[in-house]
Amino acid sequence: MRRIILLFAPVSLLAGCGGGDAEQNKGREAPLVALAPVRSARFVERIDAVGTARANEQVTLTAPVTQRIERLNFDDGAYVSRGQVIAVLTQGQQAAQLAQAQAVQREASQQLDRLEALRARGFATRSAVDAQVALEGQARAQAAEARATIADRVVRAPFAGWVSLRNISAGAVVTAGTEIATVSDISRIKLDFAVPETLLSQVRPDQPIAAIAAAYPDQPFRGTIDTIDPVLNPQTRAATVRAVLANGDRKLKPGMLLTVTIQAAARDAPAVPELAVLGEGEQTYVFMVENGKARRVKVVTGMRQNGLVEISRGVRAGQRIVTEGVVKIADGQRVRTTSAGGARGTAATPRPPAGSTQAPATSRSGG
Secondary structure: OHHHHHHHHHHHHHHHHHHHHHHHHHHOOOOEEEEEEOEEEEEEEEEEEEEEEEEEEEEEEEOOOOEEEEEEOOOOOOEEOOOOEEEEEOOHHHHHHHHHHHHHHHHHHHHHHHHHHHHHOOOOOHHHHHHHHHHHHHHHHHHHHHHHHHHOOEEEOOOOEEEOOOOOOOOOEEOOOOEEEEEEEEEEEEEEEEEEHHHHHHOOOOOEEEEEEOOEEEEEEEEEEEEEOOOOEOOOOEEEEEEEEEOOOOOOOOOOEEEEEEEEEEEEEEEEEHHHOEEEOOEEEEEEEEOOEEEEEEEEEEEEEOOEEEEEEOOOOOOEEEEEOHHHOOOOOEOEEEEOOOOEOOOOOOOOOOOOOHHHHHHHHHO
16 A cells, blocks of 8 residues: 555646646736837927017117106007107207207398398499308208207107106106117017027028917917028027017017927828837837737837827838837737727637646646
């Protein structure tokens, strides 16, 4: 009886080991991946920059002379038309000088008329008439100078626009150069930004741009490139590009910082989702499935845009690649497949029939 027990002990151990391997193999199911075809997508090359908004026209009006302000003709942020009076400085003394110069001019003109009448009758010489002509001209020039002096004390808007906040009051004595108001034409905005010399070949006048201001992140402002500075900055090796944006609603203000996007070129190319592309050093890959096994395919990528990666070489539109589950598989590994976002497909590795896992253990024990 003891001999029979000894003979069957190894057989029992072998059967137990075979059953454990079967349970392990049963738990190792081929990973499930999703397949989707490579599609053609439109990629737009872009140049991104940061620019500063400037008024279409802007000028700071200052006092031309030292004088007291007699009248201010604008309100904070008001619209003024071209030639509108902004401020009037005291001009009493200049008005008196003008009256005196006009009186002298009238007297000189009358004297000239009398001398010409006398000369016509032979009672005045030509030299006397010429001297009086000179005096009359001198008086006229003095009157014109007095008028110009008065005009200097009237500050006018050189163009239509909006004035800044008023920081001065009537009655204040200002010196020459004191700021009175800033007039800005913001019906259009000039947007200046720098473009590196390596990208200048992609920039041209009349090219469309889009700009985003921090104050209005959901509203792109569109315009066109107007001018490219012919001189590059020697420190940055970049050229200043000026674009013009319509600003009818006056949302954009001079001095704003805007993010600029230039659409340089557009093309259609094969594209895959970003998550489908793997990198290894400087190489990039995608996975395809052939005969139930994953196959790693080297690809050359281009632009990344809207969650897609441009593929310039390696796969073509219409080929099916692994778009989900790429991190779970390796080259040559068996996989189960499904369509991206769809129902599960046929497994690449069929599951063994029920009870077949016991066959190896029976064979080993029978040995």
